Amino acid sequence: MMLTRRAAERLKALVLVLTAVFFAWQLASGALFEQLGGGFGWAALPSIALLILMAGSYRLGAGEEPPEPSQEAQAPVWPVLLMALPLLASLALPLHAHGEHGTSASLLLDGTLGGGARVSGVLYLAPADADAPGLWLAPADGGEPREVFSPERGVLDYAPAPDGRRVAATVPGTEGGEDIWLVDVLGRVSQPLTDCAPDACRSPAWSADGSLLAYERVERGAETGRIWLLDLQTGETAPVYEDPQIAGSDPQFSREGSRLAFVDSSAGAIRVVDLEQGGATLVPTQLREVGSLSPDGSALVYADIRAVGRQYFSQLWLATLGEGGELRSLLDDPQEEIAPAWSPDGRWIVYGSRRLDRAEGMAIQMMLYDVETGEVQQVTSGDEYNQTVFSWDASGSRVLVQRFRLDEMVAAPELWVYDLATGEMTLLVENAFDGAWLP
Amino acid sequence: MVGELVVDFLTLFLSIFARSMPFLLLGALISGLINEFVSSGEVLRAVPRGRLGAALAGLVLALAFPVTECGIVPVVRRLFRKGLPAPAGVGLLLAAPVINPLVLALTFSAYGGGRVLALRAGLGAAIALAAALVLTWRGGLTDLLHAGALPPVQGGAEATHTGQPVSVRMQSALRAAADDVFDFGGYMVAGALLAALLQLAIPTSVWLGAGQAPATSVLALQGLSFVLAVPSAGDTSLSLAFSGTTPPGSLLAFLLFGSMVDVKSLLMLRPVFRVRAAALLVALLAVLTFAAGVALNLVGG
Numbered sequence: 001m002m003l004t005r006r007a008a009e010r011l012k013a014l015v016l017v018l019t020a021v022f023f024a025w026q027l028a029s030g031a032l033f034e035q036l037g038g039g040f041g042w043a044a045l046p047s048i049a050l051l052i053l054m055a056g057s058y059r060l061g062a063g064e065e066p067p068e069p070s071q072e073a074q075a076p077v078w079p080v081l082l083m084a085l086p087l088l089a090s091l092a093l094p095l096h097a098h099g100e101h102g103t104s105a106s107l108l109l110d111g112t113l114g115g116g117a118r119v120s121g122v123l124y125l126a127p128a129d130a131d132a133p134g135l136w137l138a139p140a141d142g143g144e145p146r147e148v149f150s151p152e153r154g155v156l157d158y159a160p161a162p163d164g165r166r167v168a169a170t171v172p173g174t175e176g177g178e179d180i181w182l183v184d185v186l187g188r189v190s191q192p193l194t195d196c197a198p199d200a201c202r203s204p205a206w207s208a209d210g211s212l213l214a215y216e217r218v219e220r221g222a223e224t225g226r227i228w229l230l231d232l233q234t235g236e237t238a239p240v241y242e243d244p245q246i247a248g249s250d251p252q253f254s255r256e257g258s259r260l261a262f263v264d265s266s267a268g269a270i271r272v273v274d275l276e277q278g279g280a281t282l283v284p285t286q287l288r289e290v291g292s293l294s295p296d297g298s299a300l301v302y303a304d305i306r307a308v309g310r311q312y313f314s315q316l317w318l319a320t321l322g323e324g325g326e327l328r329s330l331l332d333d334p335q336e337e338i339a340p341a342w343s344p345d346g347r348w349i350v351y352g353s354r355r356l357d358r359a360e361g362m363a364i365q366m367m368l369y370d371v372e373t374g375e376v377q378q379v380t381s382g383d384e385y386n387q388t389v390f391s392w393d394a395s396g397s398r399v400l401v402q403r404f405r406l407d408e409m410v411a412a413p414e415l416w417v418y419d420l421a422t423g424e425m426t427l428l429v430e431n432a433f434d435g436a437w438l439p
Numbered sequence: 440m441v442g443e444l445v446v447d448f449l450t451l452f453l454s455i456f457a458r459s460m461p462f463l464l465l466g467a468l469i470s471g472l473i474n475e476f477v478s479s480g481e482v483l484r485a486v487p488r489g490r491l492g493a494a495l496a497g498l499v500l501a502l503a504f505p506v507t508e509c510g511i512v513p514v515v516r517r518l519f520r521k522g523l524p525a526p527a528g529v530g531l532l533l534a535a536p537v538i539n540p541l542v543l544a545l546t547f548s549a550y551g552g553g554r555v556l557a558l559r560a561g562l563g564a565a566i567a568l569a570a571a572l573v574l575t576w577r578g579g580l581t582d583l584l585h586a587g588a589l590p591p592v593q594g595g596a597e598a599t600h601t602g603q604p605v606s607v608r609m610q611s612a613l614r615a616a617a618d619d620v621f622d623f624g625g626y627m628v629a630g631a632l633l634a635a636l637l638q639l640a641i642p643t644s645v646w647l648g649a650g651q652a653p654a655t656s657v658l659a660l661q662g663l664s665f666v667l668a669v670p671s672a673g674d675t676s677l678s679l680a681f682s683g684t685t686p687p688g689s690l691l692a693f694l695l696f697g698s699m700v701d702v703k704s705l706l707m708l709r710p711v712f713r714v715r716a717a718a719l720l721v722a723l724l725a726v727l728t729f730a731a732g733v734a735l736n737l738v739g740g
Contacts, residue, residue, distance in 0.1 A: 023457070057616075
C-alpha cells in the first residue's frame with residue numbers, strides 16, 4: 001500500500017507523537033522501565049523530546065513550497081504502521097497487567113533477571129514420594145497447579161524472592177555438589193546463580209529488597225558449611241565472616257532487612273547478625289533450628305530442647321535482640337512445641353504443639369499465640385493429622401499448613417490453607433511438601 | 440495459558456522496543472545532522488582511501504559515536520551516502536556498538552578496568568577490523584550496498600540546505616532524522632517481534648544450560664545474545680548475572696557478538712546492505728567471535 005508523500009508525512013508525524021505518548025505513559029506508570037532496569041528510564045525523557053521535535057519537522061518550513069500534486073512521490077505505508085505497533089501493544093498489555101494474575105513483568109534477563117510474571121499462589125515441592133521432586137505452583141484462585149522447575153535431579157529447597165516473580169532453588173549437580181538456580185515463577189527462564197559444585201550451595205534466603213541472597217556453602221568433604229552472600233546486581237559473592245571457624249546453615253533475613261540469622265553449629269548457637277549496626281548476638285541452641293525472626297528483626301522465636309525428667313522435648317523460646325536483650329520461655333505452660341513462624345504483621349506466632357501428658361492424643365496440633373495478649377488459641381484438634389510446618393501469606397490472613405495423616409501406615413504430606421478470618425482449613429494439594437506463599 | 444503467553448510476548452516485545460528506540464532516535468539524529476552539516480567532500484578528505492587505512496579510520500570514528508547496534512546503522516548509511524569508503528563504513532558499523540565511550544564506560548562500571556574491559560575493547564576492534572577487511576576484499580560499494588545507501592555519483596542522492604539559516608537547516612536535519620526513524624524503525628519493530636517470539640520459543644535456560652565446554656558454551660552464549668536483542672549498552676549489566684558461572688571466552692562472545700549483531704539489528708541492515716553481503720557479514724562475525732571465545736576459553740579458562 002502506498003501513500004502520497006504529504007499523506008505519509010502526516011501519518012509519520014502522528015505515529016511519532018503517539019510513540020512519544022508511549023514513552024511518557026511508560027515513564028509515568030513506571031512498570032516497563034522499572035523492569036528493564038539498568039537505568040533505562042533515563043532515556044525516556046530525551047526520547048520524548050526528540051520524537052516531538054521530529055514530528056514537528058514534518059510541517060512545511062516557512063520558505064518551503066508544497067509540491068505539485070503531479071510531482072508528489074509515493075511512499076510505502078508499512079513501516080509507518082509497524083512503528084505504531086508498540087503503542088497498540090501497550091494498550092493491550094495493561095488489560096492483563098492489572099488483571100486476575102497481576103501479570104506485568106518481563107521475562108527478560110536484565111542483570112537481576114527481573115523477569116517473570118507476578119502471580120499469586122503457593123509454591124511447593126512435589127511429588128513428595130518421588131526421588132527428585134520438582135517445584136510446583138498452585139494458583140491462589142484454585143486453578144490447576146503447574147510445574148515451575150523440574151531439573152533432572154530435582155529441587156532440594158527453594159526461596160521465593162520478595163518481588164514474587166523469581167525463585168532461588170537448590171539443585172543437585174550432575175557430578176556431585178549442589179548449586180542455586182534462579183527461576184522465574186512461570187518456569188520459562190532459569191539460570192545458575194552459583195558455581196559451587198563439587199561444593200554444595202543450598203538453603204537460599206532473600207534480603208528484604210531482593211538485592212542479596214544468603215546461602216549455605218559446604219565444601220566437599222566438610223561436615224559444616226558457612227554462610228555466604230551473593231549480590232544479585234554485581235554477581236559478587238563472599239562469606240559473611242572471613243573466619244572459617246564460624247559455621248553457618250539455614251540463613252534467614254528479617255522481613256525489614258536489618259538482621260540475618262543462621263545456625264552457627266560451631267558456637268552451638270543461632271547467630272543473629274545486625275546488618276546495620278554490625279555485630280552479632282548469639283542465642284544458645286541445642287536443637288540447631290533457626291526459628292523465626294520477628295518482622296522488625298527485634299526478636300527471635302525458636303524451638304530448643306529441654307529436659308523433662310529423663311526425657312527431652314522441644315519448647316519455644318523468645319530471644320529479644322539488641323541491647324538489654326533477654327531470653328525467656330515463650331509460653332507460661334510449655335508442652336512440646338515445634339516449628340514457630342511469626343506472622344508478617346507481628347501479631348501472631350503459629351506453631352505445632354502436643355501435650356506432654358498426651359491427654360489430647362498423639363497428634364501435633366496447630367496453635368496460634370497472640371503476641372500482644374499472650375493468649376493461645378488451639379486451631380486444630382483430633383487424632384487424624386499431624387500439623388508440622390507453617391508458612392504465612394504476605395497479608396498475615398492465611399497460613400499454609402503441612403499435614404500428615406496419622407491413620408495411614410505410609411502417609412504422604414499434604415498442604416492445607418487455614419483462613420484466620422473464617423477458621424476454615426482447606427486442602428490445597430496432596431503428596432506435596434515444603435510449601436511457601438509467593439509474596 | 441494462552442493469555443499469559445500473549446502477555447509475555449507483548450511484554451518482551453515492548454521491553455526490546457523501549458530499550459532500542461532511544462538509540463535509534465539518537466542514531467537517526469546524528470544521521471540527520473551529518474546529512475545537513477557534513478559534506479561529501481569533507482568525508483572523502485577525512486578518510487584514507489586505502490582499505491586498511493579506511494577500516495582503521497572506521498574504528499577511530501566508532502570512538503566518537505555513543506550509539507548501539509541499532510543506532511549506528513542509520514549513521515553508517517548516511518556516511519555511505521556521503522562517500523565513506525566501504526571498509527570504513529563496515530568497521531564503524533561493527534566497532535561502534537562495542538568500543539563507543541558509553542559502552543566502554545558501562546563495561547568499566549560493571550567489570551572494572553581489568554581483563555573484561557580490555558578484551559571487549561581489544562577483541563571488538565580486532566574483529567571489526569578483520570570483518571571489514573574480509574567483507575570488502577573484492578567487493579566495492581555497489582556489491583555491498585543497496586542503491587539507497589550509495590553516494591550520488593554511484594546512484595544515490597544527496598540534498599542539503601547550504602547557505603540557509605541554521606534554524607532551517609536544523610529543521611531539515613530533524614526531518615532527515617525522522618525519515619531515518621521510519622526507514623529503520625519498521626525493521627526494528629519487526630526484529631523486536633521476532634526476538635520476542637524466539638525468546639518464548641527457546642527458553643533462556645536452554646542457552647545457559649549448555650554447560651561449560653569451551654566450544655558449546657561459546658555457541659550457546661552467542662545464540663543467547665542474538666535472540667535477546669539487547670542493545671550493547673544493556674547487555675553488560677545483563678551479563679553480570681551469569682558472569683560467575685560462564686567461562687571467560689563465552690562471556691566475551693556474548694558481549695561481542697550480541698553487541699555487533701542480533702535478530703533486530705540484522706533486519707535493520709536490510710535498507711543498507713544487499714542480502715548476500717549482510718549474510719556474509721553475520722557469518723563472519725559469528726565465526727570470528729566463536730574463534731575468539733573458544734581460544735580464550737582454552738588459553739585463559
